[in-house]
Amino acid sequence: xxxxxxxxxxxxxxxxxxxxxxxxxxxxxxxxxxxxxxxxxxxxxxxxxxxxxxxxxxxxxxxxxxxxxxxxxxxxxxxxxxxxxxxxxxxxxxxxxxxxxxxxxxxxxxxxxxxxxxxxxxxxxxxxxxxxxxxxxxxxxxxxxxxxxxxxxxxxx
Amino acid sequence: xxxxxxxxxxxxxxxxxxxxxxxxxxxxxxxxxxxxxxxxxxxxxxxxxxxxxxxxxxxxxxxxxxxxxxxxxxxxxxxxxxxxxxxxxxxxxxxxxxxxxxxxxxxxxxxxxxxxxxxxxxxxxxxxxxxxxxxxxxxxxxxxxxxxxxxxxxxxxxxxxxxxxxxxxxxxxxxxxxxxxxxxxxxxxxxxxxxxxxxxxxxxxxxxxxxxxxxxxxxxxxxxxxxxxxxxxxxxxxxxxxxxxxxxxxxxxxxxxxxxxxxxxxxxxxxxxxxxxxxxxxxxxxxxxxxxxxxxxxxxxxxxxxxxxxxxxxxxxxxxxxxxxxxxxxxxxxxxxxxxxxxxxxxxxxxxxxxxxxxxxxxxxxxxxxxxxxxxxxxxxxxxxxxxxxxxxxxxxxxxxxxxxxxxxxxxxxxxxxxxxxxxxxxxxxxxxxxxxxxxxxxxxxxxxxxxxxxxxxxxxxxxxxxxxxxxxxxxxxxxxxxxxxxxxxxxxxxxxxxxxxxxxxxxxxxxxxxxxxxxxxxxxxxxxxxxxxxxxxxxxxxxxxxxxxxxxxxxxxxxxxxxxxxxxxxxxxxxxxxxxxxxxxxxxxxxxxxxxxxxxxxxxxxxxxxxxxxxxxxxxxxxxxxxxxxxxxxxxxxxxxxxxxxxxxxxxxxxxxxxxxxxxxxxxxxxxxxxxxxxxxxxxxxxxxxxxxxxxxxxxxxxxxxxxxxxxxxxxxxxxxxxxxxxxxxxxxxxxxxxxxxxx
Numbered sequence: 001x002x003x004x005x006x007x008x009x010x011x012x013x014x015x016x017x018x019x020x021x022x023x024x025x026x027x028x029x030x031x032x033x034x035x036x037x038x039x040x041x042x043x044x045x046x047x048x049x050x051x052x053x054x055x056x057x058x059x060x061x062x063x064x065x066x067x068x069x070x071x072x073x074x075x076x077x078x079x080x081x082x083x084x085x086x087x088x089x090x091x092x093x094x095x096x097x098x099x100x101x102x103x104x105x106x107x108x109x110x111x112x113x114x115x116x117x118x119x120x121x122x123x124x125x126x127x128x129x130x131x132x133x134x135x136x137x138x139x140x141x142x143x144x145x146x147x148x149x150x151x152x153x154x155x156x157x
Numbered sequence: 158x159x160x161x162x163x164x165x166x167x168x169x170x171x172x173x174x175x176x177x178x179x180x181x182x183x184x185x186x187x188x189x190x191x192x193x194x195x196x197x198x199x200x201x202x203x204x205x206x207x208x209x210x211x212x213x214x215x216x217x218x219x220x221x222x223x224x225x226x227x228x229x230x231x232x233x234x235x236x237x238x239x240x241x242x243x244x245x246x247x248x249x250x251x252x253x254x255x256x257x258x259x260x261x262x263x264x265x266x267x268x269x270x271x272x273x274x275x276x277x278x279x280x281x282x283x284x285x286x287x288x289x290x291x292x293x294x295x296x297x298x299x300x301x302x303x304x305x306x307x308x309x310x311x312x313x314x315x316x317x318x319x320x321x322x323x324x325x326x327x328x329x330x331x332x333x334x335x336x337x338x339x340x341x342x343x344x345x346x347x348x349x350x351x352x353x354x355x356x357x358x359x360x361x362x363x364x365x366x367x368x369x370x371x372x373x374x375x376x377x378x379x380x381x382x383x384x385x386x387x388x389x390x391x392x393x394x395x396x397x398x399x400x401x402x403x404x405x406x407x408x409x410x411x412x413x414x415x416x417x418x419x420x421x422x423x424x425x426x427x428x429x430x431x432x433x434x435x436x437x438x439x440x441x442x443x444x445x446x447x448x449x450x451x452x453x454x455x456x457x458x459x460x461x462x463x464x465x466x467x468x469x470x471x472x473x474x475x476x477x478x479x480x481x482x483x484x485x486x487x488x489x490x491x492x493x494x495x496x497x498x499x500x501x502x503x504x505x506x507x508x509x510x511x512x513x514x515x516x517x518x519x520x521x522x523x524x525x526x527x528x529x530x531x532x533x534x535x536x537x538x539x540x541x542x543x544x545x546x547x548x549x550x551x552x553x554x555x556x557x558x559x560x561x562x563x564x565x566x567x568x569x570x571x572x573x574x575x576x577x578x579x580x581x582x583x584x585x586x587x588x589x590x591x592x593x594x595x596x597x598x599x600x601x602x603x604x605x606x607x608x609x610x611x612x613x614x615x616x617x618x619x620x621x622x623x624x625x626x627x628x629x630x631x632x633x634x635x636x637x638x639x640x641x642x643x644x645x646x647x648x649x650x651x652x653x654x655x656x657x658x659x660x661x662x663x664x665x666x667x668x669x670x671x672x673x674x675x676x677x678x679x680x681x682x683x684x685x686x687x688x689x690x691x692x693x694x695x696x697x698x699x700x701x702x703x704x705x706x707x708x709x710x711x712x713x714x715x716x717x718x719x720x721x722x723x724x725x726x727x728x729x730x731x732x733x734x735x736x737x738x739x740x741x742x743x744x745x746x747x748x749x750x751x752x753x754x755x756x757x758x759x760x761x762x763x764x765x766x767x768x769x770x771x772x773x774x775x776x777x778x779x780x781x782x783x784x785x786x787x788x789x790x791x792x793x794x795x796x797x798x799x800x801x802x803x804x805x806x807x808x809x810x811x812x813x814x815x816x817x818x819x820x821x822x823x824x825x826x827x828x829x830x831x832x833x834x835x836x837x838x839x840x841x842x843x844x845x846x847x848x849x850x851x852x853x854x855x856x857x858x859x860x861x862x863x864x865x866x867x868x869x870x871x872x873x874x875x876x877x878x879x880x881x882x883x884x885x886x887x888x889x890x891x892x893x894x895x896x897x898x899x900x901x902x
Binding site: 028092134139 | 238241367371376377378379382436437503504505506507555557584586587802807809810811813835836841845847
C-alpha cells in the first residue's frame with residue numbers, strides 16, 4: 001500500500017492504494033465514481049475513458065502511481081443528471097444511448113476533442129471517436145450529439 | 158388453418174424425447190401469435206388463454222398495478238436491456254390510467270415483486286407486457302371510477318378522470334388512492350377493456366425522453382456494476398482453458414496468502430477468489446490462473462471445417478413447412494449453400510452480479526433477461542427452496558440475448574453461499590466473457606427454388622443445420638458454473654423453439670406466395686460450442702438466404718427484384734414498407750461510381766411481428782473487397798408505435814449492429830482453442846465504418862396491436878447488404894461475414 005494524492009475533478013484526494021492499481025478501480029471503488037466503466041481492462045474499448053491533463057486515456061490500463069500532480073477528469077465533472085453540462089445535455093437531447101454502458105467513455109473522449117477543437121467536422125468526429133466501441137449501434141446519435149455541441153447538425157441520420 | 162383441439166401447442170420446449178414426434182403434428186396449430194417463444198416456453202404457465210398479452214400468464218390486475226396513498230405502482234416482469242422498454246411501458250400504463258408518467262413508480266423484474274413474464278427477449282416486451290399494461294391499466298381505471306360512481310350514486314358514463322382524480326358531474330372529486338379503498342384489485346382481468354381511440358392518445362405515439370439516460374450520461378448509479386453494498390467483497394472466477402477440463406493442481410494456500418484475499422473457493426473444477434478490494438481480487442485471480450493445472454477438455458474443431466461438421470454431426474430433423482406439391486423443375490432455378498460463423502453477443506461490459514446470503518435467504522442482483530427462470534436454476538444449484546432465493550434485475554451492458562449474465566449470477570450465488578452475511582460482487586473479465594458466453598450458432602442452409610415461365614415462384618426447398626438458439630435456464634445444469642462443481646449438474650436436453658417463432662428456423666419460411674414448400678431443420682445437439690439466443694436467432698441467415706435467392710431468381714428471369722417481391726406479397730402492410738423504401742431511395746438508381754451497388758431486402762419478423770424493408774447503396778473496393786455503405790433507407794411497421802424516437806433508436810441500432818455482424822464478425826478458433834479472447838481477436842464495427850447516411854421511415858398503425866421492434870432489422874439489413882454487394886460486383890457472396898476471404902476463390 002502506498003499513500004497517493006490524486007487530483008480528481010478539481011479536488012485533491014489522499015488515497016491509500018496499491019501503486020499498480022489502475023486508475024479505473026481507484027475511481028470506482030475508492031472514490032465512488034460510477035462514470036468510468038470496466039469494459040476490457042486492455043485499453044481496447046474505451047468504456048473506461050477519462051481525461052488526464054486534457055487528454056483522453058484508458059483508465060483501465062493507467063496505473064495510479066504515475067498520476068500524482070496530474071488533473072484527472074471523469075464524466076461526473078461535466079455536470080449531473082439534474083444539471084447536465086452542454087455535452088451531456090446534447091446526449092440527452094439526441095437520446096444518444098441504448099444500454100448506455102459505453103456512453104460515459106464516449107462523452108469523455110468527445111469532450112477531449114471539443115476542448116482542443118470546438119468545431120470539428122463530422123469526419124473528424126468519426127476518426128476521433130473510432131477508438132471507442134459501442135455494441136448497441138448508437139453511433140449515429142453519438143455523432144449527432146457531438147455535432148450539436150460542435151455547432152452544426154450531424155447529417156448521419 | 159386447423160387448430161389442434163385440447164392440446165396446448167405452446168409447450169413444445171417442454172416436450173421431451175419420444176414426445177417430440179407428437180410436437181411435429183402440432184406445428185400448424187402453433188401458428189398463433191401467442192405460440193411458443195423464448196418467453197413463454199420457460200416456466201410461465203398460461204392461466205387465461207383468452208386474455209391479451211401477458212395477462213394470459215398473469216391474469217390478476219393487482220399483479221400489474223397497485224394504488225395506495227403513496228401513489229401508483231406499476232409492475233412489469235420485463236426488464237430494461239437498453240431498448241428503452243421501461244419508458245415505453247410507463248407511457249402505456251400512464252396513458253391508460255390517464256395519469257402523468259411521473260405519478261407512477263414502475264418496477265421491473267424482481268421475483269419478490271413483479272409478475273413472472275419469463276424472458277425479456279424476442280421483441281416481445283411491448284407485445285406481451287405492453288399489451289398487458291394497455292389493458293390492465295384501463296380496467297383498473299374503470300374499476301376506480303366505478304368505485305367513485307357507487308359512492309356518489311352516479312353512473313360510470315358520467316365520470317371522467319384527470320391526473321389521478323375522478324370527477325363527477327356535480328363537481329365531485331375523488332383521488333384514485335381513495336377510490337381504491339372500495340375496490341379489490343385482486344381480480345381477474347377481463348378479455349375486453351374500455352376502448353380509447355388512438356386520436357386520444359397523449360403519451361402513446363409520442364417521443365417521451367427515456368428515464369434512464371440522464372443517470373447514464375452523468376455517472377449516476379445505473380448498472381449492476383455500480384451496486385455497492387455495506388461490507389461488499391469482490392470476487393473473480395478462475396475458469397479452465399476450455400470446457401471439459403479437469404483440475405489437476407491448484408495451490409490454494411499460496412493464493413490465500415496474497416494481499417487482501419479473504420477466501421479461495423475450490424469445488425471440483427470450480428475456482429474463485431474473494432478479496433476486500435477489486436484490484437486485489439484481480440491480482441489473486443491472475444495468480445490463480447498461473448497456479449491452476451488442467452488436463453483434458455473437449456476437442457475444438459478447426460474453424461474451416463465447421464460447416465461440413467455441422468452437416469455430419471448427429472441431429473434431429475424437424476419438418477418446418479411442407480405445403481403444396483412440388484412440380485417438375487423449371488429452367489429458371491437457383492440453388493445455393495449459405496453459411497454463417499459463430500458470433501458473439503460481445504457486450505461492452507462483461508457480465509457482473511452481486512449476491513448476498515443472509516439469514517438463510519439468498520438475494521442476487523443480476524442483469525439476466527429472466528429473473529424467474531434464473532431463480533429456479535440457482536435454487537436448484539445451491540440447494541435452497543426457490544422461495545429462499547430472490548433475483549432482482551439490475552441493468553447491465555446491452556446483452557442482445559443470452560450472454561454471460563445468468564452464469565455470472567450463478568457465480569455470485571455460489572460464492573455468496575460460502576460467505577454468509579457478506580455481499581459479494583463478481584465481475585467477469587473480458588476474456589472470460591469472450592471464452593464462456595454462449596455464442597450465436599454457426600449455421601449452414603441450402604436453398605433451392607424456381608420460377609415458372611410467368612415469373613411466379615414455384616417450389617421452395619430449404620434445409621438448414623444449426624445448433625441450439627435457446628439454451629435458457631430450465632435447470633441448474635444450464636448454468637455454466639453448476640457444471641464445474643464437484644457434484645456437477647448437467648444441462649437439460651436441447652429443444653428448439655417451435656414455429657412460428659422458430660429457433661434456428663426463425664423466418665425460414667418465406668412470407669412470399671409459393672406453390673410448394675419443403676423446409677426442414679436439422680437440429681444438432683452434440684455441439685462443439687455452447688450456443689444460445691442472440692438477437693433474431695436464425696432469422697439473420699435465413700432472411701439473408703431467402704432474399705439472396707429472390708434476387709438471383711429475379712436476375713435469371715430478367716425481372717426487377719423489387720417487383721418480384723411485390724408480385725408475391727398479398728399483405729398490404731408488407732407491400733407498404735417495400736413501396737415506401739422504393740420511393741424514398743429512388744429504386745433502382747445507383748451511384749455511377751466504380752464498385753457501386755444497390756440492394757433491397759424485406760422480412761416480417763417471424764412472419765407474425767414487425768415488418769421491415771431496407772435498401773442499401775454501397776461501394777465495394779475493387780482490390781480489397783471492403784464494403785463502404787453510403788446510404789440506408791428503411792421503412793418499418795411495428796403496429797401502433799409507442800415511442801417514435803425509441804423505435805428509431807432501435808432501428809438505427811439494428812442497422813449498425815447487423816452491419817457489423819454481416820461484414821466483420823466471426824469467432825476465431827482452432828483446435829487449440831478460442832482465439833477471439835479480446836476485441837483485437839473479435840473486431841466489431843467502429844465509427845469510421847458506419848453507414849454514411851441512414852433514413853428511417855416509420856409506418857404507424859394507430860390502434861393496431863403492438864408488434865415489437867428490437868430485432869426486426871437484423872435479417873433484412875444483412876440481406877440488403879448481400880444483395881447490394883452482388884449488384885455491385887456481379888458475384889453472389891453467400892458466406893457470412895461478407896469478406897472476400899470467406900468466399901470461395
